[in-house]
Amino acid sequence: MTYERPKPPRSVLQWLDDGQKALARLREDAALKVGAGAPLDSPDVAEGVRLCKQLVALDEQRGG
Numbered sequence: 001m002t003y004e005r006p007k008p009p010r011s012v013l014q015w016l017d018d019g020q021k022a023l024a025r026l027r028e029d030a031a032l033k034v035g036a037g038a039p040l041d042s043p044d045v046a047e048g049v050r051l052c053k054q055l056v057a058l059d060e061q062r063g064g
Helices: 012-035 042-061
Strands: none
Touching (some): 012 042
């Protein structure tokens, strides 16, 4: 059994950075789909909305 040190808690800025990266990936995916003539799936849009709401909530918590 190997002991692993616990990871330090993530800061709000790290969460925001991860959220922004995820949003950028969703935007790229949507642009590829639309550019190829494929319709956007509603789960894609719903996931983007969910991530946006999380980012706004985190920003409000840190006083933004």
